[in-house]
Amino acid sequence: MDPHGETLLSWPAPPGSERTEEQWAVIAGQVRHAANKLGAPLPACLPGEPRECGRSAQQHALAWAAEVKARSHHLIEVYAPSAEAASYAAGSLYKERLAALRVPTA
Template sequence: MDPHGDHLLSWPALPERQRTEDQWAAIAGQIRHAANKLGEPLPLCLPGEPRQCGRSAQQHALAWAAELKARSHHLIETYAPSAEAASYAAGPLYKERLAALRAPAA
């Protein structure tokens, strides 16, 4: 999988969002699995992903999440019954769902 975002981000660890490398690897695998269900199968970086290519599991999780977001958006554009429906799903509906995820649990 390439790119991993190396050209843009230095990937500092955020203390308030610390996860272990194994936790990030599990998340990366789950995201890749979800993305595979939305299109052509995705290749692994290398047989020892994520460590063998030299990038962290966190980098893999975020890169696969970007792939999943792109595949989801493509699915909306391709299969919406109209341009208006696609615009609504990719715009206001998406923002509503994202806001709900960001809201603190009551």
């Protein structure tokens, strides 16, 4: 696994295939690493780590992705120069970026 997350596995899996638990574990670790870069370090509980919680690697990837989203939104709220700028970044700009990500690539 790339410890810095610069080589993130593509999301989602190619059509007609499923990710393995090992692939999800790599993705979960990379997403958690991204979340750690946005704030205080997160606790270790991925499968095979100390204090393992018993959830699947896919569940961890989704949980860490939610953490990234929450931390990103918090950064917008705290550091935007005005309430209007925060509202724009967290609302209109976010929706625009999300819509662009949803467009299938050929």
